Amino acid sequence: MTEIANGNGDQTVVRRITCVGAGYVGGPTCAMIAYKSPQITVTVVDMNKERIDAWNSDSLPIFEPGLEDVVMKCRGTNLFFSTDVPEAIRSADLIFISVNTPTKMYGKGAGMAPDLKYVESVARSIAEHAQGPKIVVEKSTVPVKAAESILSILEDAQRRSNNNLTFQVLSNPEFLAEGTAMRDLASPDRVLIGGEDSEEGQRAVAALVNVYASWVPRDRILTTKTWSSELSKLVANAFLAQRISSINSVSAICEATGADVREVAKAVGCDERIGSNFLNASVGFGGSCFQKDVLSLVYLCESLHLDKVADYWNGVITINNWQRRRFADAIVSELFNTVAGKKIAIFGFAFKKSTGDTRESSAIHVSKHLMEEEARLAVYDPAVTEKQMRQELVMETSEKSVNKLVTVFSDPYEAAKDAHAIVILTEWEEFKTYDYARMYNAMSHPAAFFDGRLLFKRKDIEAIGFHFFGIGSAPSHLSEVGYIL
Numbered sequence: 001m002t003e004i005a006n007g008n009g010d011q012t013v014v015r016r017i018t019c020v021g022a023g024y025v026g027g028p029t030c031a032m033i034a035y036k037s038p039q040i041t042v043t044v045v046d047m048n049k050e051r052i053d054a055w056n057s058d059s060l061p062i063f064e065p066g067l068e069d070v071v072m073k074c075r076g077t078n079l080f081f082s083t084d085v086p087e088a089i090r091s092a093d094l095i096f097i098s099v100n101t102p103t104k105m106y107g108k109g110a111g112m113a114p115d116l117k118y119v120e121s122v123a124r125s126i127a128e129h130a131q132g133p134k135i136v137v138e139k140s141t142v143p144v145k146a147a148e149s150i151l152s153i154l155e156d157a158q159r160r161s162n163n164n165l166t167f168q169v170l171s172n173p174e175f176l177a178e179g180t181a182m183r184d185l186a187s188p189d190r191v192l193i194g195g196e197d198s199e200e201g202q203r204a205v206a207a208l209v210n211v212y213a214s215w216v217p218r219d220r221i222l223t224t225k226t227w228s229s230e231l232s233k234l235v236a237n238a239f240l241a242q243r244i245s246s247i248n249s250v251s252a253i254c255e256a257t258g259a260d261v262r263e264v265a266k267a268v269g270c271d272e273r274i275g276s277n278f279l280n281a282s283v284g285f286g287g288s289c290f291q292k293d294v295l296s297l298v299y300l301c302e303s304l305h306l307d308k309v310a311d312y313w314n315g316v317i318t319i320n321n322w323q324r325r326r327f328a329d330a331i332v333s334e335l336f337n338t339v340a341g342k343k344i345a346i347f348g349f350a351f352k353k354s355t356g357d358t359r360e361s362s363a364i365h366v367s368k369h370l371m372e373e374e375a376r377l378a379v380y381d382p383a384v385t386e387k388q389m390r391q392e393l394v395m396e397t398s399e400k401s402v403n404k405l406v407t408v409f410s411d412p413y414e415a416a417k418d419a420h421a422i423v424i425l426t427e428w429e430e431f432k433t434y435d436y437a438r439m440y441n442a443m444s445h446p447a448a449f450f451d452g453r454l455l456f457k458r459k460d461i462e463a464i465g466f467h468f469f470g471i472g473s474a475p476s477h478l479s480e481v482g483y484i485l
């Protein structure tokens with residue numbers, strides 16, 4: 001193999017990787033690359049010193065099964081975390097841009113378009129500090145043609161420089177899911193790399209292919225045009241989110257008719273053409289990606305004057321918001337149309353199990369609705385800190401309401417004591433193991449149980465004495481008698 005980051009020979013060999021953005025993607029992805037490729041030195045940089053300090057400590061900034069083990073094996077050997085962005089840019093052959101691209105909250109496209117200011121600021125840092133040839137890789141989720149904007153900024157620097165600067169920009173979106181990040185990275189369904197058709201573009205693509213080929217079978221590494229790669233990421237998330245909204249829309253039909261959404265999902269998913277994954281009805285999808293990326297796709301369609309296509313994908317978001325609201329409304333209505341002053345135990349605040357991440361969690365939205373009705377919330381989550389819960393709720397409501405209405409518990413039994421209801425909002429496995437009869441005895445009566453995650457069977461919970469409301473399963477009188485049109 002020949003050194004190519006400097007363009008000599010036919011093959012480019014990447015020896016030094018820098019990743020800008022030490023978040024949920026940058027941290028685990030780079031830890032995996034360092035672990036699988038000991039010959040590559042990987043440096044992860046971030047402008048957030050607190051986050052970098054945590055990556056360098058015994059208490060990593062994100063909770064992800066298997067991550068700590070890999071980080072501890074590589075850190076200080078070929079994996080480094082630093083705030084020195086300029087130096088990391090200078091020393092790298094290949095630079096991942098792995099910064100956040102949240103939904104823009106101001107100006108044109110507010111509430112829809114992704115905010116690309118962080119991506120652009122990294123491109124400008126690279127333009128300022130790079131010396132020699134660099135492969136720049138978009139790992140962040142971005143709209144189609146973002147690579148073009150990055151390249152314009154870099155080419156401007158190239159024109160003005162006299163130090164052998166050259167750039168290739170690739171798209172390499174990340175498909176890991178939180179909670180299973182290390183497994184997804186170790187054994188991805190596919191790695192997608194988009195690049196330019198030119199000889200230099202294809203050489204850069206081959207260099208990145210070689211990085212992944214250390215552990216990913218070659219037939220799982222797909223290479224495409226840059227724009228196809230960028231669009232595929234948005235479309236993949238839109239398809240996944242669409243499945244959840246589809247089954248959630250069916251859950252409402254089930255509740256109204258006496259059908260059971262679990263049975264319907266199983267029957268439908270048995271068809272190999274449909275498949276059984278991502279058909280779990282729920283209180284609505286959360287997380288930092290689905291809503292943001294579907295909105296980004298909708299905005300793209302609107303910008304292209306494809307209004308019918310925009311409407312189609314926007315329906316995914318409409319149903320998700322409706323599902324959250326519907327569940328919160330059901331809690332109020334089942335508790336005799338008032339929750340004011342009533343203690344309600346909220347089990348689960350993370351947007352899904354096996355993560356401490358609360359971004360866009362449905363728990364925030366359901367809690368907000370209940371707080372508007374003046375319920376007193378007793379919140380328990382095995383992985384989310386009190387500080388994090390309070391921050392999320394303050395952003396959606398006010399500090400005054402949070403101080404007045406929210407108490408965070410570290411023991412679920414204490415959270416449930418004297419409560420009028422238990423509300424399941426995250427699918428943590430440990431929730432299935434509790435002694436609910438013990439909780440029931442210590443609650444206010446009549447006691448209700450709201451399952452927003454299909455973790456429980458109606459008959460088991462009703463046998464304890466609870467009044468049960470579950471997503472996608474009809475109240476007993478409908479199940480027994482059947483629905484008459």
Ligand SMILES: NC(=O)c1ccc[n+]([C@@H]2O[C@H](COP(=O)([O-])OP(=O)(O)OC[C@H]3O[C@@H](n4cnc5c(N)ncnc54)[C@H](O)[C@@H]3O)[C@@H](O)[C@H]2O)c1
Pocket residue numbers: 020021022023024025026045046047048051085098099100101118119121122139140141142174175176177178288289
């Ligand atoms: N979280 C996921 O599961 C996931 C999965 C696939 C793709 N993605 C996409 O990957 C991207 C990153 O997501 P994330 O969840 O890791 O975000 P994150 O918010 O956890 O991390 C981003 C980091 O980038 C840093 N940063 C921002 N601008 C910077 C700059 N100019 N210089 C240095 N550091 C800077 C921030 O301080 C932050 O620590 C997003 O585009 C997201 O849509 C996320």
Ligand SMILES: O=c1ccn([C@@H]2O[C@H](COP(=O)(O)OP(=O)(O)O[C@H]3O[C@H](CO)[C@@H](O)[C@H](O)[C@H]3O)[C@@H](O)[C@H]2O)c(=O)[nH]1
Pocket residue numbers: 141174175176177178179237240244277278279280281282283284285286287288289290351352353
């Ligand atoms: O059948 C299902 C599956 C998921 N969910 C919910 O959907 C949300 C998202 O779940 P998941 O996709 O597992 O987690 P993320 O970490 O958000 O991962 C998604 O978003 C990432 C960021 O783009 C992508 O990389 C991943 O491929 C994509 O799965 C969570 O609230 C889940 O509880 C359901 O309600 N029902």
